[in-house]
Amino acid sequence: MDLNTSNNNTRKMIVINGGHFSSLAGFYEEASDVLMKDTDWKVGTLDGFDDILYGGFGVFENKEEIEIIWKESKKSEEDLGFKTTQEFYENKIRQGKPFNRELIQQKLDDLMAGKGQTLFDILIEIIQSHSNITLILN
Incomplete structure (x- = not known):
């Protein structure tokens, strides 16, 4: 540090x-x-x-x-990139409440379509x- x-x-x-x-x-x-x-x-x-x-x-x-x-x-940028972000969203969708599944699914869909933000972004x-x-x- x-x-x-x-x-x-x-x-x-x-x-x-x-x-x-x-x-x-x-x-x-x-x-x-x-x-x-x-x-x-x-x-x-x-x-x-x-x-x-x-x-x-x-x-x-x-x-x-x-x-x-x-x-x-x-x-x-690599560590917190596409794969990690995909897993992040999939885990939230699996968890459900208190997360807004529809919103997170949209973010995941955007990511998969190449227009979403990674965690690094x-x-x-x-x-x-x-x-x-x-x-x-x-």
């Missing part, structure tokens, strides 16, 4: 290392380690990941300018939705 202040001293630099994980559960563990250091709270869902990016209860304050460097992002989109966060893929 690396947590440094970058050279310009206005932004915290947080490193997510794709070499540390190869699954969504592993990503959540890595995100918990680097973003929620010294707290009892762990990331366990996509919504939960989005929530911690608002800041205020982990390693950075609400709306604080931060830079996330995702090392080995190409590995993560979704994670990138979540990070980029926070205007105070700069994402660098290495």
Whole structure:
């Protein structure tokens, strides 16, 4: 885990290392380690990941300018790609409640048709939705 202040001293630099994980559960563990250091709270869902990016209860304050460097992002793009995403949706459909089966089936259908987002794409989109966060893929 690396947590440094970058050279310009206005932004915290947080490193997510794709070499540390190869699954969504592993990503959540890595995100918990680097973003929620010294707290009892762990990331366990996509919504939960989005929530911690608002800041205020982990390693950075609400709306604080931060830079996330995702090392080995190409590995993560493969690890959290088509096959993993397909399994993710199929598991939710199998589970049923509380998940909206129709919505998840549509997402799975889109994925199978080549026009849906992978888990990697979704994670990138979540990070980029926070205007105070700069994402660098290495």
